[in-house]
Amino acid sequence: AQTVTQSQPEMSVQEAETVTLSCTYDTSESDYYLFWYKQPPSRQMILVIRQEAYKQQNATENRFSVNFQKAAKSFSLKISDSQLGDAAMYFCASHGSISSGSARQLTFGSGTQLTVLP
Amino acid sequence: DAGVTQSPTHLIKTRGQQVTLRCSPKSGHDTVSWYQQALGQGPQFIFQYYEEEERQRGNFPDRFSGHQFPNYSSELNVNALLLGDSALYLCASSLGRGGIVFFGPGTRLTVL
Numbered sequence: 001a002q003t004v005t006q007s008q009p010e011m012s013v014q015e016a017e018t019v020t021l022s023c024t025y026d027t028s029e030s031d032y033y034l035f036w037y038k039q040p041p042s043r044q045m046i047l048v049i050r051q052e053a054y055k056q057q058n059a060t061e062n063r064f065s066v067n068f069q070k071a072a073k074s075f076s077l078k079i080s081d082s083q084l085g086d087a088a089m090y091f092c093a094s095h096g097s098i099s100s101g102s103a104r105q106l107t108f109g110s111g112t113q114l115t116v117l118p
Numbered sequence: 119d120a121g122v123t124q125s126p127t128h129l130i131k132t133r134g135q136q137v138t139l140r141c142s143p144k145s146g147h148d149t150v151s152w153y154q155q156a157l158g159q160g161p162q163f164i165f166q167y168y169e170e171e172e173r174q175r176g177n178f179p180d181r182f183s184g185h186q187f188p189n190y191s192s193e194l195n196v197n198a199l200l201l202g203d204s205a206l207y208l209c210a211s212s213l214g215r216g217g218i219v220f221f222g223p224g225t226r227l228t229v230l
Contacts, residue, residue: 004160037221043206045161045221091160105151105174106210106219108160 002027002094006109013082014117020067021077021112023092031097034068035106036077040088048090051075079114087116120145122222124209130228131199139194139225143211150192151219152184153208161208167192168214196227204229 003026013019025034036048051059051068058066063083067076075094079086092109123142131137143150149168153161163176167186181197190211196203209222 042223043226044223045208045210047218047220050218093160105163105166105176106153106161107163110160 002029002032002096002107004092004094004107004109006092006112008112009110010113010115012115012117013079015082015084017082018078018080019082019114021079021090021092021114023075023077023109025073025075025092025094027073027094027096029096033095033097034066034075035093036064036066036075037091037093037108038086038088039091039111045091049077082116084116084118087114089113122147122209122211122220124207124222124225126225127223128226128228130230132230133199133201135199135229136195136197137199137227139196139207139209139227141192141194141209141211141222143190143192143209144220147211147213147217147220148190149212149214149217150186150190151210151212152192152194153210153221154178155206155208155224157205164194199229201229203227 005024032053034051038046038048049061063080065078089111091111093106095106125140151166152164155161165175166173170186183195186192206224208224210219212219
């Protein structure tokens with residue numbers, strides 16, 4: 001079983017500044033995947049970034065990067081040069097490998113509502 | 119390239135009724151999963167369909183059932199609706215059970 005915890009219900013950032021959203025997880029599996037999804041008011045869930053646990057290098061997608069600390073089971077999202085369009089609910093999620101039986105069953109955290117201030 | 123589509127967008131039902139939600143996966147995808155997202159919470163996994171069979175199920179009662187058709191589209195059926203079933207129902211698809219998951223826009227179900 002996997003659990004994902006987001007301890008920041010709300011965060012705010014000034015436009016053009018940097019913000020970091022926190023996420024911790026727990027899993028008994030050795031092979032797993034971690035994700036950050038963005039859900040704007042339209043409610044469309046959009047994949048922001050993906051990290052394979054076996055990769056030591058932190059994933060990066062343009063202004064979005066993660067700090068993956070495997071031993072600490074921590075997976076934070078850093079948004080650089082924040083834009084008004086980044087305002088949304090952000091969910092941290094995980095799933096196990098296909099061999100684990102929990103393949104592609106995403107487990108989500110409770111979300112962090114990000115406000116971007118002009 | 120069409121993404122994941124869901125119908126209807128919104129639905130209002132009364133307690134005890136039955137409802138069917140529909141999903142068409144992203145072009146080229148063959149695996150469909152359904153999630154329930156209550157207001158202010160993260161999505162909860164309901165079940166996953168692959169090769170027209172339910173492959174995995176979350177902690178949901180048997181009132182929740184589904185189906186996958188040969189064209190990979192899927193239906194979610196909920197019987198004997200309860201007030202607590204009011205939620206956004208998200209469909210997600212992937213290529214194989216190991217592919218990256220893409221979500222549809224959701225169906226907002228309100229049970230009165």
